[in-house]
Amino acid sequence: MEITKTSFQFLFANTIRALFKQSAKEFDNQDIKITPEQNYLLRILTSQEESIQSDLAEIMQKDKSAIMRHIDQLEKMAYVVRVNDAIDRRKKHIVITELGAEILKKCEQIISNLSEKNMETISDDEMETFKKVLIKLKENAER
Template structure:
């Protein structure tokens, strides 16, 4: 298939899937017990003071049951804990543990290495242009 005639959504989706597969393989190879999506969830937890399941589902654009499965898995690994809300007992905040933070840091190192490897033959100028185009595509898609 000729690149100019290939819809960018197809190229972009295939690229994202390839990067996720690469990350998952490297996580497994380095004995990291989580998926790239669960890594993203841990990353969100470190950037927010309080996180409840519905907020996480909205941020990750996933349904609440999918997020709950990820949280259950992360809780089994002792990477997160559920903490009761002091005002509303029905709410549970998801909090990253010290072990979760260590795993997140390991994932970040792995992803930084992969990022360096994957951008090896791409100039800084090309990356800046690519990022600007991605931002514009996102903005256009959200209009």
């Protein structure tokens, strides 16, 4: 199958890139020094009691070294800390700090505002249909 500028794969990939670029630009405009991926990583950390690097890599579908680089950067900014496991000292849990939770809250507000702006011309019915199609695509891809 040939990929053209109107093919699903091209449009979907370009849309994701455009949304990430838009949020990165807005983070920068608001002097927030994290990337959209780091924002996603922080969001994951708030939704799980315990997170280790390999779990985060699996959730984000990235290799462990890429996740480690993100964690290192977030740790330098004091948004996360590594905590030794009580049983296995080789294992380190990644925990979001209070400062990390504050920056995440700011990022979520920015993303919410951008989403609202981007959805202005999309009806509720169109969005529901789009979500259903995405769910089916994901289910089909995981078979």
